[in-house]
Amino acid sequence: MQIKLLAEGGNMAPGPALSQKLGPAGINMGQVIAKINEATKNFQGMKVPVEVSINPSTKSFDVKVFSPPASELLKKELGIEKGSGNHKKTKVANASIEQIISIAKTKMQNMLSRDLKSAVMNIAGTCVSLGVLIENKSPKEVQEEIVHGKYDSEISEEKTETAKEKKQELDKFFSKIKEEQDKILKQEEAAKEAAKAQEAAAAPTAAAASASK
Numbered sequence: 001m002q003i004k005l006l007a008e009g010g011n012m013a014p015g016p017a018l019s020q021k022l023g024p025a026g027i028n029m030g031q032v033i034a035k036i037n038e039a040t041k042n043f044q045g046m047k048v049p050v051e052v053s054i055n056p057s058t059k060s061f062d063v064k065v066f067s068p069p070a071s072e073l074l075k076k077e078l079g080i081e082k083g084s085g086n087h088k089k090t091k092v093a094n095a096s097i098e099q100i101i102s103i104a105k106t107k108m109q110n111m112l113s114r115d116l117k118s119a120v121m122n123i124a125g126t127c128v129s130l131g132v133l134i135e136n137k138s139p140k141e142v143q144e145e146i147v148h149g150k151y152d153s154e155i156s157e158e159k160t161e162t163a164k165e166k167k168q169e170l171d172k173f174f175s176k177i178k179e180e181q182d183k184i185l186k187q188e189e190a191a192k193e194a195a196k197a198q199e200a201a202a203a204p205t206a207a208a209a210s211a212s213k
Helices: 016-025 029-039 070-078 097-110 116-130 139-147 152-156 164-211
Strands: 002-008 047-055 060-065 093-095 132-134
Touching: 002 016, 002 029, 016 029, 029 047, 029 060, 070 093, 070 097, 070 116, 093 097, 093 164, 097 116, 097 152, 116 132, 116 139, 116 152, 132 139
Parallel strands: 093 132
Antiparallel strands: 002 047, 047 060
């Protein structure tokens, strides 16, 4: 018997949904939770796919942990709480190719990618929907560069550490992007408030005109 769960890394707690899945198996829920939390402690703050294999006759069980979704790994790596609500308009981070390679290596065992280069391409694809830039560029542009071999050296050497100077340059570039985004957002909010004020001011005039007819 196998039960698939999505656990919060290192911090799974009892709940109705869990009881519903584990209850019929007749195993100790506390023991299962403790084992899952121990197995997922390195993924704290992330949602982790877990598979619990249960032997109904002996009531014994095994816990298998899969790597978290690429989006969760990216958010943790880049220190962001969530992706962009509008990835075409708003960017939330600027990753280095080394960070993308690091995540690709973590996810590769659970991906259908034939090699690390393909896995890096897949992770770059996830960056599109999250609103994450890579090397100061759009992920789609970086995917084109990967295809044409621009990062073959970093990928073949499996580079996962970003040089301090490079990280500072990436952060500096992104801070300018964010500053411009915040400026546009404020302008849009101001325009909305002005439109609301205009509607509110027009309402009494419209009501008075209607009453006079």
